[in-house]
Amino acid sequence: MKTTISRPRVAASGRKISPAQNGHGNGESSASRAGLKINPRLVEWLKKPKQNLIDGKWTPAASGKLFDVFNPADASVIARAPDSDKEDINRAVAAARRAFESGPWRAMTTSERGKLIWRIGDLILQNADELAELESLDNGKPRAVARVADIPLAADLFHYMAGWATKIEGNTIPISVPNFHAFTLREPVGVIGQIIPWNFPLLMAAWKLGPALTAGNCVVLKPAEQTPLSALRLGELLLEAGVPGGVVNIVTGFGETAGAALAAHDDVDKIAFTGSTEVGKIIVRASAGNLKKVSLELGGKSPNIIFKDVGDLNAAINGAANAIFFNHGQCCCAGSRLMIEREIFDDVVEGVATQARKIKLGPGLDATTQMGPLVSEEQLSRVSNYLHQGKQEGACYVTGGKRAGESGYFVQPTVIKDVKPGMSIVREEIFGPVVVAEPFTKVEELIPRANQTQYGLAAGVWTRDISKAHRIAAALKAGTVWINCYNVFDSALPFGGYKQSGWGREMGHEVLEHYTQTKAVVVGL
Ligand code: NAP
Ligand code: MG
Secondary structure, three states, X not given: OOOOOOOOOOOOOOOOEEEHHHOOOOHHHHHHHOOOOOOHHHHHHHHOOOOEEEOOEEEOOOOOEEEEEEEOOOOEEEEEEEOOOHHHHHHHHHHHHHHHHHOHHHHOOHHHHHHHHHHHHHHHHHOHHHHHHHHHHHHOOOHHHHHHHHHHHHHHHHHHHHHHOOXXXXXXXXXXXXXXXXXXXXXXXXXXXXXXOOOOHHXXXXXXXXXXXXXXXXXXXXXXXXXXXXXXXHHHHHHHHOOOOOOEEEOOOOHHHHHHHHHHOOOOOEEEEEOOHHHHHHHHHHHHHHOOEEEEEOOOOOEEEEOOOOOOHHHHHHHHHHHHHHHHHOOOXXXXXXXXXXXXXXXXXXXXXXXXXXXXXXXOOOOOOOEOOOOOHHHHHHHHHHHHHHHHOOOEEEEOOOEOOOOOOOEOOEEEEOOOOOOHHHHOOOOOOEEEEEEEOOHHHHHHHHXXXXXXXXXXXXXXXXXXXXXXXXXXXXXXEEEOOOOOOOOOOOEOOOHXXXXXXXXXXXXXXXXXXXXXXXXXX
16 A cells, blocks of 8 residues: 655645745854854855746746745744746746757857866865755755765766766768768757755756756756755856856746646656656656656665675674665665664664664754754654554564654654565655664575565665675666665766666766767768
């Protein structure tokens, strides 16, 4: 049975839609109440009214409406962003279409385009401290984590993609019809709609924009309503880097309005989406109208498998804890199903639980914080529902299992055992710091169980037996398999899902195939 969790949009979540004249929030008051310092420049930036980037200009929503943007550490309002709808999407798509068909973008040489994309990476690095702080305030993640992970990875993606701008090539094809010369061109797809989630707001924007721009497309990007701020700041950096007007349009708003209008738009050539499998299917249906191309990076319920011959058990325990607790479990590839060979089951479970108990929860801006809050009240209620269901279904909670504290959206890092395959906590993506541990005895039973999920995003295998490691990596139905490690990402490494975890790949040169189309040209000699 699929658990359906209603998505309280306005009233139930306490989220308010504000008229523009109500001004704006700022992060200073809530943070300073908690004794945390914010860079004064960021405070000033937060106070500035937030607008959409359309046709190279900052523009309020057509309706004039704004929605509140929250700091999830204390539920305070830090800013207000345009509550855009179909009209704003129409304007943004029209601007992207003009930029694609007739602007300076298409005339730019690939070398110039590559240099421009490189500059975006440089500007992200130059503003890394401020961006990390903004990401922490908006999403809740520790500032230090954003500073060493999200921000440099986002910069690196642009730097990596910049090099490809001059290397997207067609082929000459030796066709068997005499007296013809045939070759292929790889051309941009056109106007791309991109819809991204809130778990790595800037990084997801980079994963989407980097390859789209490298291949010469124009874009309308809709960030998640929970975390629109770093995308808007990135918009400023794009203009500073010299991205021509209309090439990247950034429109904030809700999925059901702005997102749906973008996915259904007849003048959008492709949608690239990251988020839940449920919404991924809605995107596919919405795209059918003009048969736009679709790429999807969706959910996961990734098995992380530890064998008794792992060698360094502590390294595997640390790896298993990191696999689930990194980013508060709000990772599509989180190692949320821990499968442990029976002889070491108790040791590993106790080891991961000990790590969980030691994690210091707190606001992302506090330097001592190791895990921040979940992103929103809605997400807190989703995860809490799963924790409640697991208890009702008879699972054993080794540690955690509840909300932490009264304010903010904190959840205790949780380790669960004594689970059965049919339980919702075993089958469904929880997207919180919650891992289920299951023992196994034989490899023959392990593989079908590991693959017994609608998802296929990632998996981990921990063993010193190199043959076994490779055999299992080959048998797992997952887009990424980590052996004796977890959560290792690189701009050069393709990432994406088998089965219902998605269509297509992000990163690597493979992603460029999803942002180009091939034209065959035949010349009669
Ligand atoms: P979601 O609804 O799939 O949101 C992802 C993006 O899609 C957001 O920008 C969202 O907009 C937009 N969206 C929502 N409904 C849409 C629609 N009908 N048409 C077009 N766009 C639409 O995810 P969520 O509600 O934030 O999180 C729910 C669950 O999704 C999580 O618990 C987790 O299981 C999963 N999730 C997975 C990933 C991943 O990386 N694979 C990331 C986030 C969440 P707004 O949010 O602005 O309304
Ligand atoms: Mg937020």
